[in-house]
Each structure stands twice: as structure tokens, then as C-alpha cells.
Amino acid sequence: MKTHLLAKYPWLAALLLLANLAPAPAADRYSFTFSVTGKTTNELGALVKVSANSSGILREVSEDTGIPTSALAVSYERSSGLVRVVDRQFGTNITTVVRLMTNLTVANNNLTMAEMSLELDHPDEPNFHGSAVASIRIGRDATGAETSFKLNGKMFVAIDETSEDPAQVYTGVFSTGSAFTPRQ
Numbered sequence: 001m002k003t004h005l006l007a008k009y010p011w012l013a014a015l016l017l018l019a020n021l022a023p024a025p026a027a028d029r030y031s032f033t034f035s036v037t038g039k040t041t042n043e044l045g046a047l048v049k050v051s052a053n054s055s056g057i058l059r060e061v062s063e064d065t066g067i068p069t070s071a072l073a074v075s076y077e078r079s080s081g082l083v084r085v086v087d088r089q090f091g092t093n094i095t096t097v098v099r100l101m102t103n104l105t106v107a108n109n110n111l112t113m114a115e116m117s118l119e120l121d122h123p124d125e126p127n128f129h130g131s132a133v134a135s136i137r138i139g140r141d142a143t144g145a146e147t148s149f150k151l152n153g154k155m156f157v158a159i160d161e162t163s164e165d166p167a168q169v170y171t172g173v174f175s176t177g178s179a180f181t182p183r184q
Contacts, residue, residue, distance in 0.1 A: 027179035029091070030149060032076040032083050036157060036172030040165075050168055061085045061094055075180040076100075076151065082123075091182035098122055098157075100132065112138050120157060130157035132174070151176040 035053040042048045054074045062069040073088045074097065081100040084093050100118045107114035113136065120130035134153030141147050152175040161167040 027149065027181075028078050029075045029086075029180035030078070030151070031177035031180050032074045032174065033177065034074075034083075034155075034172060034174035036155065036170035038157070038168055038170030040168040042166075050170070052170065057085060057097055065094065067094070073180065076176050078149070086180070087182075089183045091180070096123055098128075098130075100134075107136075110140070112140060116153075118153070118155075120155060125159075127160035127162055128157070129160075130155055130170075132156070134174075149176065149179075 033054045037051045039047050040050050057074060058069045058072045061072055071088050072085055074083065075086050076083050083097040085095050085097060086093055099121050103117040103119055105114050105116045116134045116136065118132040118134055120132055122128040132153045132155035134151055137150040138146055139148035154173055157170040159168040
């Protein structure tokens with residue numbers, strides 16, 4: 001005969017009750033999508049169109065790592081401003097795509113809406129830089145606890161010329177989706 005866990009360990013029932021009464025912390029990671037188009041030069045020096053997006057980054061990382069694209073996701077981490085490719089199952093960081101750093105924020109008095117000026121860079125790529133403007137919308141419940149988060153924006157990215165690659169310039173859009181939760 002099996003003993004019910006809560007009957008066997010009464011402290012577990014109290015812990016579960018406390019966990020359900022305590023307000024859930026605001027999520028730190030959100031799904032992130034982007035799409036940019038731009039220009040660069042080809043071997044003959046002619047301008048050519050280039051583009052990049054979330055799906056393309058996932059395919060590149062999959063090719064580089066051997067991890068299937070279905071096991072990867074692009075996520076935005078609010079606490080660090082980093083956009084990363086992560087493992088869907090555990091949330092493990094695979095690589096950094098870009099870092100969004102706040103220059104200026106103008107917010108309403110209850111902190112549910114804001115407009116931001118951002119600087120973009122890549123911690124490991126000194127030739128990568130850019131800027132963005134973004135809108136933030138935050139949902140709050142009656143106690144003021146955060147219930148939702150949405151970031152939408154437009155960006156400009158420049159990648160300086162290197163000995164291997166010509167300079168590139170891009171413009172595009174980005175947004176966050178639902179809170180990212182590993183599948184564990």
C-alpha cells in the first residue's frame with residue numbers, strides 16, 4: 001500500500017501552500033524574434049542585399065553545434081539585456097546574438113509603459129554596433145505585481161569591415177513573446 005506523500009511528510013504540504021501564496025517572481029527570459037535586411041558589397045564591389053532573422057540564427061547555430069534547430073530557441077534576458085540562443089530543454093546558453101543596453105528610458109508614473117533608446121553591441125565582436133528604439137508594455141495586477149512583459153522595437157546594426165568580410169549595415173524589427181520556460 002502506498003502512502004500519500006503529503007500525509008507522510010506534512011512539512012511538504014506547508015511548503016507547497018507557501019509556494020502557492022507567495023507572489024511569483026517576474027520572468028527574466030522571454031522568447032525573442034527579429035528580422036533585419038541590409039546591404040554589403042560582393043567580391044566585385046557591388047552593393048548586394050543581405051538579411052538575417054531568428055530562424056536563420058537558429059539554423060546557423062544548429063549547423064555549428066550539431067544541435068537540432070527544434071532543440072534551440074532565441075531568448076531575451078531582461079536582467080542582462082542579452083539576446084541568446086539557448087537550449088529549449090534546460091535553458092542553457094549556447095551563444096550570444098546581441099546585447100541591448102539602455103541609454104534613456106521615458107516611463108509613465110505606474111511603470112506600465114515606457115519608450116527606450118538602446119545601444120546594441122556584441123560582447124565578443126568588437127566590430128558589431130548599433131542602436132534601437134523600443135516600447136515596453138508591462139501588465140500589473142491589483143497588488144502591483146508584474147503579470148506580463150512585451151518589448152517591441154526597431155534597430156539599426158553596423159558590422160565593420162574585417163580582413164575576411166566587407167562592412168554590413170542592417171535595419172529591422174524585434175519583439176519579445178511569452179516568458180521562456182525550459183521544457184525540463
